[in-house]
Amino acid sequence: MSLPRVLLIIPCYNEQGSISALLKEIDDLCHDFEVIVVDDGSLDDTFKIAQPLSPTVHLLRNLGIGGAVQTGFKYADRHDFDFCVQIDGDGQHPPGQISKLLAAYGKDPAEIVIGSRFLTNDSFRSTWLRRFGGQIIARTLKILFPNCQISDPTSGMRLMNRRAIQFFARQYPYDFPEPISLAWALRAGMSVRDTPIKMRARQKGQGSIVGIKPLAYILRVLGYILLSRLKRRSLL
């Protein structure tokens, strides 16, 4: 029996400071992962740096994280990957933690396995406002989808199996996609689990959700989650 093929999707936008170190770190892992970097129309030299190091898809315009990640799903779908793991290009997600996601899937298979920062106390945590927002979103998901017991719905480090890959290749939210995509997947009858992982602080650059944006983030995400409950399953 052949080994399952795993694709690492690395969406990045203006990550010239961290992308080469991340790709080197993945290379050092000695796993049979394949990698696709999706350069989301970066204005800096991200594409030039990433292209010689890894297969890289360059998007002509910035589509936002959702558009970049969905490009990766389309690639995974068309090349028949069994699993894909999404990790950020800013170096927050240590590639060494990918094996934990795969192990969690092996132990208790689910369509989506999320790497959670909040199941243990030794991982990097973001600002209190973001953590608070994450808690509200997690509780809302729990209310609307009682089978969903996840602690970190905003985590961008997650493993998806073939069914989830095919589903997200067809439809994926644009902005703030992590929690909204979970609601869509749950509505479509998929299962979601989480497993503890360790994350790091951003290596370089600044995150996109700063200032009062977390509030807009929470409102928008909650709205979409509520709407997803109203969506007919046949449309998903």
Add this chain to the structure above:
Amino acid sequence: MYIVNTKTYVLVASVALVYMIFIAIKTARQQLDFYDLIMLSMVAFVPAIFTFWPSFAYWIADLAGVAFPFVIMFGALFIILFLFVHRLTIKIHKLEMDNRLLIQETGLLRHEIESQWKKMKHDNAITRGTDLKNDALHSKLKG
């Protein structure tokens, strides 16, 4: 009831006619579609109807419970504008989706072409290397 004079008839009819000709030409040149023509033509028709049939305007105002017919006229125009904006929003959203899809597909296609090109170059280099080896062996045997 207010009596509309001839000047008002001429003014409103002229404005309506000029505007209708303007948007009809735009539609003929395919700068607007027919649905847009219908919606925008209401900007000419609604004031014209209220001017040429003021009794109708008063009847509608009475029905709606407002004192002045022009309130109804602006209300009607506002609803038409809202429908127009609603339609445009859906159209823009669809265009945004198409644009997003095109950008993704262009990126994936470019990557696919570059990968195939690299593979072809690599295969050619191997074939060329084998050919060169064969040539060297051949000339050695000949020599």
